[in-house]
Amino acid sequence: MSRGIPIVEEALRDAHQCLWSTRMTNEMMLPVVERMDAVGYDAIDLIGGAVWDVAVRFLLEDPWERIRHARRLATRTPLNAWVRGQSLWTFEVFPDDVVELAMERLAANGIRRATIYDHLNDMDGLHVVVGKAVEVGLEVSGALVFTLSPVHTDAHFAERAARFVRMGATEVVIKDPSGLLSVERIRALGPAVKRAIGGAALNLHTHCMTGRAPDVLLESVDHEVDKLHCAISPLAHAASHPPTEWIAENLVAKGYETRLDAGLLDEIADYFHFVARRWNKPVGAPAPFDPRVLEHQMPGGMISNLTSQLATVGLEHRLDEVLDEMGRVRKELGYLPIVSPSAQFIATQAVLNLVRGERYETIPDELRKYILGYYGCPPAPIDQNLVDRVAGKSSDVVTGPSGSHVPPALDSIREERGPFESDDDLLLAAMYPDEVLRPLFEARATADYTAFHHAYTPAEYLLKEVEARPGLRTFEISRGADFGVVHGHRQSERFRAERFRKGNSP
Amino acid sequence: MARGSDGGGGDGGRALGYTDVLDILEIVDGAGEECEVVVDAGDFHLRFVKEAAGGPTPAGTFGVEASPAAAPPRRTLP
Numbered sequence: 001m002s003r004g005i006p007i008v009e010e011a012l013r014d015a016h017q018c019l020w021s022t023r024m025t026n027e028m029m030l031p032v033v034e035r036m037d038a039v040g041y042d043a044i045d046l047i048g049g050a051v052w053d054v055a056v057r058f059l060l061e062d063p064w065e066r067i068r069h070a071r072r073l074a075t076r077t078p079l080n081a082w083v084r085g086q087s088l089w090t091f092e093v094f095p096d097d098v099v100e101l102a103m104e105r106l107a108a109n110g111i112r113r114a115t116i117y118d119h120l121n122d123m124d125g126l127h128v129v130v131g132k133a134v135e136v137g138l139e140v141s142g143a144l145v146f147t148l149s150p151v152h153t154d155a156h157f158a159e160r161a162a163r164f165v166r167m168g169a170t171e172v173v174i175k176d177p178s179g180l181l182s183v184e185r186i187r188a189l190g191p192a193v194k195r196a197i198g199g200a201a202l203n204l205h206t207h208c209m210t211g212r213a214p215d216v217l218l219e220s221v222d223h224e225v226d227k228l229h230c231a232i233s234p235l236a237h238a239a240s241h242p243p244t245e246w247i248a249e250n251l252v253a254k255g256y257e258t259r260l261d262a263g264l265l266d267e268i269a270d271y272f273h274f275v276a277r278r279w280n281k282p283v284g285a286p287a288p289f290d291p292r293v294l295e296h297q298m299p300g301g302m303i304s305n306l307t308s309q310l311a312t313v314g315l316e317h318r319l320d321e322v323l324d325e326m327g328r329v330r331k332e333l334g335y336l337p338i339v340s341p342s343a344q345f346i347a348t349q350a351v352l353n354l355v356r357g358e359r360y361e362t363i364p365d366e367l368r369k370y371i372l373g374y375y376g377c378p379p380a381p382i383d384q385n386l387v388d389r390v391a392g393k394s395s396d397v398v399t400g401p402s403g404s405h406v407p408p409a410l411d412s413i414r415e416e417r418g419p420f421e422s423d424d425d426l427l428l429a430a431m432y433p434d435e436v437l438r439p440l441f442e443a444r445a446t447a448d449y450t451a452f453h454h455a456y457t458p459a460e461y462l463l464k465e466v467e468a469r470p471g472l473r474t475f476e477i478s479r480g481a482d483f484g485v486v487h488g489h490r491q492s493e494r495f496r497a498e499r500f501r502k503g504n505s506p
Numbered sequence: 507m508a509r510g511s512d513g514g515g516g517d518g519g520r521a522l523g524y525t526d527v528l529d530i531l532e533i534v535d536g537a538g539e540e541c542e543v544v545v546d547a548g549d550f551h552l553r554f555v556k557e558a559a560g561g562p563t564p565a566g567t568f569g570v571e572a573s574p575a576a577a578p579p580r581r582t583l584p
Binding site for chain 1 (some may be wrong): 521522523524525526527530531534535539550551552553554555556
């Protein structure tokens with residue numbers, strides 16, 4: 001019997017983060033969740049740092065509500081939330097009481113799987129969040145951020161993967177945010193990590209920006225990778241993930257099985273093509289191989305942000321210098337993985353070094369905290385000259401888990417900003433100031449997302465749009481010999497629907 | 507992979523898709539007033555008649571400026 005390869009669908013989380021600037025709204029996603037639930041996915045990814053933050057700040061959609069509505073529609077398939085360790089879904093380091101309550105509320109609202117990682121792969125910083133997630137019954141998937149550096153060897157990842165399993169994770173994810181993995185590297189890395197995690201499932205989550213990801217995914221299943229992360233085709237490619245349908249078909253061609261319903265995948269792809277056209281969003285296109293990404297290692301969204309930010313200060317012509325300086329800064333900072341928030345630390349410092357003329361003349365506060373140890377243990381030692389420059393005295397440098405340096409916060413937030421309607425609102429208050437939450441709560445008070453629960457058919461959508469066009473005197477629709485799709489739909493005097501036999505023209 | 511009975515038109519024909527609907531609506535919106543438009547979309551046959559006293563006639567239609575007495579222009583979606 002062929003080995004089955006489960007697929008995790010990224011359309012509702014990472015894919016629109018990569019292609020649509022994280023601007024997929026509840027109105028766009030909820031009508032298709034029921035169908036996604038029936039496809040046979042291993043999990044549907046729903047929540048992550050950028051998705052959470054954009055929902056709160058820009059879409060004015062409460063992410064807790066998104067989880068609850070999606071859970072009502074996805075009754076079989078686990079919904080997944082990525083959790084950035086003690087930072088949860090922002091760049092701030094939160095105290096343990098906030099992190100623990102967040103895990104409780106994830107589970108209570110309907111998330112079944114938590115994919116947890118630390119941006120430095122600092123395992124000491126993950127005990128609290130992983131421990132609590134396991135305690136409240138979440139399936140824990142431990143993610144390791146893949147990057148290229150002299151210290152990020154296969155053994156580096158294998159040792160940390162084993163620690164995830166010892167903490168209680170049942171799955172491990174190799175998270176490759178810039179698509180750096182090659183076919184050759186996964187042939188070695190897959191077996192190395194799998195040996196370290198035993199029976200836990202090994203997932204591969206890689207992006208298409210170098211053009212390598214489809215090949216790497218297909219190769220990986222021959223080398224101990226158990227599950228693949230993909231995105232439905234309109235939301236695939238470029239900075240996003242390999243297309244679900246293409247990967248599934250090629251897995252079958254290689255002799256593997258998937259449990260995916262290809263007909264439903266076609267419907268879901270058609271739906272997201274429709275969403276893209278209706279809301280003027282781009283559809284992903286295959287990216288050619290780009291070796292420059294292997295040098296700067298920047299995720300796609302970040303390189304475009306950096307370019308536009310340089311343009312605002314008239315420095316767009318110095319992009320190559322900035323990228324070279326980023327390489328130097330990254331080495332001096334201990335080879336941070338290029339992922340949020342460390343990627344922002346590196347890029348900001350590189351620009352400052354070039355603009356100021358003297359390197360490290362100005363160091364942002366967040367980077368100072370990182371250098372002093374408040375974000376946890378870096379992958380390699382930080383350049384001592386840099387530590388000396390930031391630390392007034394050696395006692396300024398701290399060690400230990402990042403959460404241990406932050407005092408408990410929930411009681412004081414309740415006292416100073418409460419009362420709150422719920423613990424979900426309390427957590428939002430822990431993450432955001434009142435001026436951010438006020439418009440969110442105002443929008444929430446009048447929003448009715450149940451209107452988007454209905455998985456409307458194309459014919460229903462057509463009828464609704466036709467009814468909204470008063471200039472149409474007559475509208476008739478028929479389907480071959482059968483009129484099932486619109487059967488039972490309310491018919492008005494203006495718009496009559498008639499049955500025609502197949503082959504008859506109306 | 508399996509192809510479900512509800513997936514791509516279970517009776518063997520091509521079902522109406524979401525993107526078909528957007529194509530159809532573009533055709534309808536682009537048609538001139540007092541025009542009759544017939545669209546074949548997969549298994550579906552659609553017929554629209556636009557009123558004369560409606561809003562302004564959009565330009566760039568696909569040859570649907572014919573008089574009401576003429577045979578309706580017919581479009582078949584791919």
